[in-house]
Amino acid sequence: MEDYGFEYSEEEMEEQDVDIENQYYTSKGLLESGESFEDALSGFEAVLEMESDDKERWCFRAMKQIVKIHARQGNYSSMLSSYERMLAALSSASIGRSAAEKKLSSLLDALASLPDASARRALYIRTLRALSDPARNERLWFKTGLRAATLEAESGRPATALKLLKTLARVCRTPEGQDDPRRGSHLLDVYALTISVLRQLRRTHA
Numbered sequence: 592m593e594d595y596g597f598e599y600s601e602e603e604m605e606e607q608d609v610d611i612e613n614q615y616y617t618s619k620g621l622l623e624s625g626e627s628f629e630d631a632l633s634g635f636e637a638v639l640e641m642e643s644d645d646k647e648r649w650c651f652r653a654m655k656q657i658v659k660i661h662a663r664q665g666n667y668s669s670m671l672s673s674y675e676r677m678l679a680a681l682s683s684a685s686i687g688r689s690a691a692e693k694k695l696s697s698l699l700d701a702l703a704s705l706p707d708a709s710a711r712r713a714l715y716i717r718t719l720r721a722l723s724d725p726a727r728n729e730r731l732w733f734k735t736g737l738r739a740a741t742l743e744a745e746s747g748r749p750a751t752a753l754k755l756l757k758t759l760a761r762v763c764r765t766p767e768g769q770d771d772p773r774r775g776s777h778l779l780d781v782y783a784l785t786i787s788v789l790r791q792l793r794r795t796h797a
Contacts, residue, residue, distance in 0.1 A: 608645055611645070614637055615634075617634060618634025621634060635656050647686050651691060652694070655694055658677065659698070659702075671713055695718070695731060696731050699738070703738065708742060715742065719735055733759060737784065740755040740759070740788075744787065752784075756784060760782075763777045
């Protein structure tokens, strides 16, 4: 049986690598100039459709910019949908989990000041769900969990905040239930926020 599959030559793939990179940076230039968010958005969406040996890495970068554009426009539904696409691509071998998590972390830093608390809460919930194994993603998982607990406390939901903090503290302990000295800085953050939330509860019930 004949194989009618089409294969790109090495030269063609190199050209496509250049094309996808140029498309990404052209779109990023539009975004940074503030000329047209819609043109920038269309450009980043085009990156997702292009072929390249390094497609997944450029697509992940483009998805990050798409999330930021939707956030700037206050289009939180599209922002969350695009963010879920990023999370789905997190395990891609060609991206590299460590590099991908750094980009996710910087994106969450950028979105931490969103005025819509429910949108931030949804981001954190989706992130924690995607990073379901804390042992594999400890730094980002912990940072996101602490942000989620802080948001719940600030939103007047101390019980939910304490529940999250209890989960964070449990991961910072040894199998014997003792505080793990290797996670001392994490524990300090958990204890500091726990004390703050408990004080908030006392004031509420005073």
